[in-house]
Ligand SMILES: Nc1ncnc2c1ncn2[C@@H]1O[C@H](COP(=O)(O)OP(=O)(O)OP(=O)(O)O)[C@@H](O)[C@H]1O
């Protein structure tokens with residue numbers, strides 16, 4: 001969406017450590033537990049033992065750059081956005097059917113293998129592997145087993 005449709009990217013905040021190719025202010029604002037507590041956030045969650053959160057300022061910044069903004073959230077965050085911003089929000093649930101492929105993609109992305117194992121064991125991962133009931137009524141499911149097919153679905157929606 002960013003590359004092809006020039007959508008704005010909402011940069012969110014996290015207390016997890018950056019992965020090898022991640023940059024502060026581009027991929028995330030990387031925070032300490034102390035700096036995270038001081039932020040004025042629209043919503044925040046704990047996901048696999050780290051804190052994540054996003055602000056309305058971040059959303060407005062992305063909206064100033066482009067008419068469509070994208071934000072990557074867990075399902076709890078997605079439900080909060082829908083509740084808070086209503087019709088301004090379209091929720092797309094990006095789904096991968098095979099958990100082995102999902103794990104391999106995380107490893108190929110450069111995630112630390114211990115962190116991947118920890119993530120797979122977390123309640124949040126288990127909750128978000130399939131679309132939760134509270135999103136079913138309004139979320140669009142993007143099947144991301146195959147890149148071309150996922151891209152074709154996104155093209156159609158855009
Ligand atoms: N259809 C696909 N085929 C092959 N690789 C893919 C496909 N979709 C995503 N990937 C790769 O899988 C990895 C994870 O994707 P990405 O980082 O976009 O996921 P994410 O939803 O942001 O993850 P997270 O839940 O950790 O925030 C990336 O390296 C990405 O390039």
Ligand SMILES: Nc1nc2c(ncn2[C@@H]2O[C@H](COP(=O)(O)O)[C@@H](O)[C@H]2O)c(=O)[nH]1
Nearest residue numbers: 012013045047052053054072073074076077
């Ligand atoms: N509710 C929120 N979820 C967020 C936010 N930023 C990221 N995320 C989600 O966290 C997990 C893990 O992300 P990772 O980059 O460590 O792999 C993933 O589901 C993201 O979508 C946020 O600000 N709020």
